[in-house]
Amino acid sequence: MRHLDEYRDPAAVRVVLRQIEATAQHPWTIMEVCGGQTHSILKFGLDELLPANIRLIHGPGCPVCVTPLEQIDRALAIASRPGVILCSFGDMLRVPGSSGDLLTAKARGADVRIVYSPLDALKIASREPDRQVVFFAVGFETTAPANAMAVQCAARQGVGNFSLLMAHVLVPPALEALLSDPECVIQGLLAPGHVCVVTGYRAYEPLAAHYHVPIVVTGFEPLDLLRGVLAAVRQLERGEARVENQYERVARADGNPAARAVLAEVFAVSDRKWRGIGEIPASGYALAPAYAAFDAERIFGLEELAVEEPRECLSGLVLQGRIRPTECPQFGTRCTPEHPLGATMVSSEGACAAYFHYGRTAQAAGGR
Amino acid sequence: MCLAIPGKVVAIEGSDELRMARVDFGGVTREACLAYVPEAKIGDYVLVHVGFAIATVDEQAAQEALSLLAEVGEIEDLGKEGVDLRKEDADLRKEET
Numbered sequence: 001m002r003h004l005d006e007y008r009d010p011a012a013v014r015v016v017l018r019q020i021e022a023t024a025q026h027p028w029t030i031m032e033v034c035g036g037q038t039h040s041i042l043k044f045g046l047d048e049l050l051p052a053n054i055r056l057i058h059g060p061g062c063p064v065c066v067t068p069l070e071q072i073d074r075a076l077a078i079a080s081r082p083g084v085i086l087c088s089f090g091d092m093l094r095v096p097g098s099s100g101d102l103l104t105a106k107a108r109g110a111d112v113r114i115v116y117s118p119l120d121a122l123k124i125a126s127r128e129p130d131r132q133v134v135f136f137a138v139g140f141e142t143t144a145p146a147n148a149m150a151v152q153c154a155a156r157q158g159v160g161n162f163s164l165l166m167a168h169v170l171v172p173p174a175l176e177a178l179l180s181d182p183e184c185v186i187q188g189l190l191a192p193g194h195v196c197v198v199t200g201y202r203a204y205e206p207l208a209a210h211y212h213v214p215i216v217v218t219g220f221e222p223l224d225l226l227r228g229v230l231a232a233v234r235q236l237e238r239g240e241a242r243v244e245n246q247y248e249r250v251a252r253a254d255g256n257p258a259a260r261a262v263l264a265e266v267f268a269v270s271d272r273k274w275r276g277i278g279e280i281p282a283s284g285y286a287l288a289p290a291y292a293a294f295d296a297e298r299i300f301g302l303e304e305l306a307v308e309e310p311r312e313c314l315s316g317l318v319l320q321g322r323i324r325p326t327e328c329p330q331f332g333t334r335c336t337p338e339h340p341l342g343a344t345m346v347s348s349e350g351a352c353a354a355y356f357h358y359g360r361t362a363q364a365a366g367g368r
Numbered sequence: 369m370c371l372a373i374p375g376k377v378v379a380i381e382g383s384d385e386l387r388m389a390r391v392d393f394g395g396v397t398r399e400a401c402l403a404y405v406p407e408a409k410i411g412d413y414v415l416v417h418v419g420f421a422i423a424t425v426d427e428q429a430a431q432e433a434l435s436l437l438a439e440v441g442e443i444e445d446l447g448k449e450g451v452d453l454r455k456e457d458a459d460l461r462k463e464e465t
Contacts, residue, residue: 001394003374003413003425006434015441036370063369089418091369117419119401142370145404146420153386194370197415197423220371223437249430250374250415250423259404259422349369 003249007221008044016226017049024233027053029185031178031321032228033171034192035062035349036220042358044222054229057185057321058354060174061192063139064091064347065319066274067167070307072097075136075165078300079110085128087121088136090114095343098307118150125154125162134296137164142194144168144285145259148266151287151294163296166286169272171195172203173283178320179211186321188232190218190225193247198263200255204243212241219247266291275343276309276316313342318351325352326360372417374425375400377410391416 006012032038038058041047047056060066076097079086086102093103093114106112111131115121118135125133137147147164154162171192178184191204196217208215214235218228227246235241245251254260265288272284287295297303309316313335314328325331325344335341337353344350354360375391380402382388387402391414398416402408405421414421 001374002376003430004394006430012434012437012441015437019440034370061370089369117401119419139369142372142417142422145422146401146418149401149403149420156385192370194372194415194417194422197372227433227437246433248433249426256404256422258406262404347369 004221007219007223009223013049013222013226016223016230020054020226020230020233021051023230023237024051024053025237027055028187028233028236029055029057030188030190030229030232031057031059031186032190032218032225033059033061033175034195034220035065035347035351035354036194037061037190037192037218037225038351039349039354040220040222040225042354042360045358046222046225050229054233056229057324058318058351059189059321060178060274060277060319061140061171061195062319062344062347062349062351063143063167063169064095065315065343065350066169066174066277067092067095067138067343068273068275068307069098069309070273070305071165071167072101073099073307074297074300074302074305075102076100076105077302077305078134078165078296079105079112081132081300083131085111085113085124085131085133086136087113087115087124087133089138091347091349092136092138094340094346096340096346118147119153122150122154122159122162125159126157129161131161132299133162135162135164136167138167140169140171140192140195141198142192144263144267145198145256148262151266151291152262154294155291160293163294163299164287165296166284168267168285169274170269170283170285172207173280174274174277175204175207177277177280177283179207179213181320183322186213188236189213189215190228190232191215191243193217193219193224193251196245196247196251196255198255198259200253201243201245201251202253208241208243214241215243217243217245217247217251219250274319276313276319310341315342315344315350315352318344325355328352332356332361370417372415372422374413374415377402377408377412377414380410389414389421391421
């Protein structure tokens with residue numbers, strides 16, 4: 001496929017690897033932020049191809065993984081109400097809440113449906129006016145414009161039986177939380193390319209300057225990821241710390257203006273709790289007051305729910321890059337994709353799932 | 369969840385209110401909303417995420433990045449006596465098929 005295969009060319013990959021080897025004179029720790037990037041790195045074995053002095057650690061960029069337990073419990077509570085159709089991306093269905101997951105709820109008779117796009121959920125609402133159709137709106141800035149557009153269309157078309165259960169999170173505040181930690185080991189960052197396609201990358205400039213870390217806007221294919229690493233290493237070796245774009249074909253400084261305009265109209269920035277990390281100020285989206293009628297928490301009276309996280313799951317430490325999945329005592333034993341303790345083991349973007357699927361056991365990882 | 373795939377716009381339909389397209393992903397065609405890429409036209413490559421095109425691929429930027437890399441590769445390969453990595457890879461692929 002065009003604009004995809006070129007970035008998997010082994011010869012080009014080798015060229016960039018050689019450039020990284022030649023450039024990296026010191027040991028550096030670089031975090032890739034997005035879970036999709038983590039999966040590509042492990043799938044293509046890039047972590048094992050890089051020189052030994054370049055250590056990649058994995059970031060919090062898996063929206064499914066950081067969705068707090070109470071939001072999953074809210075989804076379960078909504079799905080169990082009569083007359084409700086709960087629509088979700090497939091990734092959320094097996095994430096454990098405090099009492100089961102959405103797939104189990106479906107097996108017990110709840111009407112839970114997997115959709116490809118929020119517009120599909122809106123179509124279901126139009127077709128079934130006697131049912132309440134709730135879309136579980138999980139995602140980072142990449143997904144937010146799609147969900148915002150579904151709400152805007154519902155308002156325009158007068159579809160009153162459609163609402164969102166909001167679990168939208170934002171990348172820059174989470175990075176600020178990680179970088180401001182006194183124990184932070186991150187020296188360079190690969191910023192999530194598709195988030196930047198929507199928002200642009202100006203919001204990362206104050207972070208790069210204040211915490212003195214190079215931040216490189218990076219794509220998802222092997223060549224993209226290695227070009228991101230190379231750019232970060234170059235800056236680190238020169239003592240620079242600025243935002244640089246290595247995903248030029250789709251990411252622009254100001255992002256996507258049409259998408260940003262709809263986001264500004266439909267959503268409002270709000271505080272959000274991140275699973276395993278805790279509350280981060282101004283780190284998510286809620287519905288803007290003008291669109292409050294589409295807020296499922298309000299419709300179903302579930303605002304006050306609060307739940308404790310289970311202690312045995314260390315996904316919070318994994319999501320902050322503090323431990324590797326293989327350093328968790330439950331990894332691959334009590335916690336597997338079939339019986340996950342936390343979302344990082346079940347999501348297609350979770351770091352634990354990536355380590356499990358691509359055979360990185362504690363022994364094989366060898367501390368890298 | 370932030371997975372987005374580039375595909376080619378093969379048809380544009382829908383109203384001005386919500387412009388929709390048929391997008392070809394290497395032989396598989398799906399519907400995608402073009403509301404966020406008003407500039408996109410038939411033949412363009414767009415980056416699609418959960419049924420929405422979120423960017424038009426900048427062909428020139430893509431070409432520039434790749435040709436820069438090819439140049440570096442050629443310079444490096446010239447320095448390696450008797451070893452042509454690109455030829456090596458081409459030979460390997462032939463063997464695989």
